[in-house]
Amino acid sequence: MNPRHTRSLTEGPSPADAHAPALPYPDGWFAVAFAAELVPGTVLTRPLQGEDVVLYRLRDGGVRAVRPYCPHLGAHLGLGAMEGDDLICPFHRFAFGPDGSCVRTGYGTPPPPSSDLAALPVREVNDTVFVWRHHDGRAPDWEPVTWHALGTRAPRFAAWEMPGHSQDVVENTVDLGHFGPLHGWGESEVAEPAVFDGRSFRVSVRSRERVPLLGESPLEVTLEGCGISQVHVCTALPRFGVRTCALYATTMIAPAAFQLRQASRLDVAEPGALPGPAARWLSRSLTRLLAGVMFRGNCEFVAQDFPVWATKRYQSPPRLARGDGPIGPFRHWARQFYPPDRLRAHVPSSVRSAEGSRSG
């Protein structure tokens, strides 16, 4: 049958949790920009959990994050501009100094009382700018982990936005069962079992991977997470002398939508058998080639998850099987990042205890 007038009908899987998000916004540090985007003089507006955040960089390199509305009459400061280290509101040109205080009006009159900008805690780590957000307005009581910066080359960046919940990105790293079926890894085994410690976790896996142009190699992967916001994936392909690390930073922007930022770095062992200049030329050319191949590979790898994340629901309790990763311990660990009352409303106590007791 080839029915007419069906082009506008909805079909296919619905967006993830579009009608009833199963998890609330998490608390913690969340990526709002790559550090390289925020050059001095730039004013950026970025979404974070249903609100805008305005970012700018001072001449000494310091980063500021503020709520978006001017204390004077509410203009959006994301439309403003920097003059030296002052943020200038576009509406009446009130100026705000590096500490957020109003230093002058556009009329040459004294600033009004209580007219400071509402500053947000901000950190710059792992090539990324993170802003703190807590459901009850609490000040930061932990810091985002700083991971190593592999090699000497600048990182390569990518970013995506899709329906779903950011916890699925973080949970993905301990979902060891999906690496074979979805990503095509063969013969995976856990090299170091998952350890959940405070705000972080870590697990190591051994497998094999086929790299375009190069062939197959044993693959060693260490996966680390920090909060419901960032994951560090470190891989080694010993046969080719290649190591990569990629930061994945994920940020809820609306109740059922998130952004994902990827910053990838690459390191290649020097080819030792050749004399100096030839070795350097070969190393540079090889590194350039491999950087492109591995970066595209990283992007394609993570994109294999996108259709699943964008249409799945938070299955609670999950019906886990032998061969799954430590999903149960992960979910137990993840609860610390949510408002307890909101989570309880979503996950009945009988289900919570079942989740905690199951793992692969």
Ligand code: FES
């Ligand atoms: S609203 Fe910002 S200066 Fe008036």
Ligand SMILES: [Fe+2]
């Ligand atoms: Fe995945």
